[in-house]
Amino acid sequence: MTYVIALPCVDLKDKACIEECPVDCIYEGERSLYIHPDECVDCGACEPVCPVEAIYYEDDVPSEWAEYYKANVEFFDDLGSPGGAAKMGLINKDHPIIAALPPQSHDE
Numbered sequence: 001m002t003y004v005i006a007l008p009c010v011d012l013k014d015k016a017c018i019e020e021c022p023v024d025c026i027y028e029g030e031r032s033l034y035i036h037p038d039e040c041v042d043c044g045a046c047e048p049v050c051p052v053e054a055i056y057y058e059d060d061v062p063s064e065w066a067e068y069y070k071a072n073v074e075f076f077d078d079l080g081s082p083g084g085a086a087k088m089g090l091i092n093k094d095h096p097i098i099a100a101l102p103p104q105s106h107d108e
Contacts, residue, residue: 001058002037003046004072006065008054009033011104017046017055024084027075029094031101034075039083052106071095 005017010032017033018026025039026046035046035055047055056062058069075095082088093099 001042002040002072003035003042003044004056004058004061004069005033005035006054006056006061006068007101007104008052009050010098010101012052012054012106014051016049016051018085020045020049021085024086027079027082027085027088028090029075029098030090030092031094032071032098034072034095036076036081036085037073038076038081067097071097 005026013028013031013033015028015033018028022043022045023039023041025036025041027034027036044057047057056065061069072095079091
């Protein structure tokens with residue numbers, strides 16, 4: 001089981017979750033953040049600090065964002081398990097589901 005970052009993060013990338021993550025498993029893509037499913041320890045520290053409520057336990061992802069589970073898992077297909085996001089920095093790609101989205105507005 002793991003946590004999943006969904007649509008509200010796209011084009012926002014607040015990064016409060018990165019600061020809370022004790023195992024450094026939240027990676028930064030071009031337009032979104034991604035939680036590594038094998039490195040996540042399910043502590044839940046990231047979820048309450050997300051200002052846009054983009055983080056969900058995998059069983060609780062709203063149905064309209066179900067494909068974000070796949071996006072979070074498949075983002076790492078060619079990266080493997082780097083063992084920590086800090087050393088990777090910005091990864092110059094996104095999952096195709098996210099790359100195909102129109103720009104997201106976060107106006108309040």
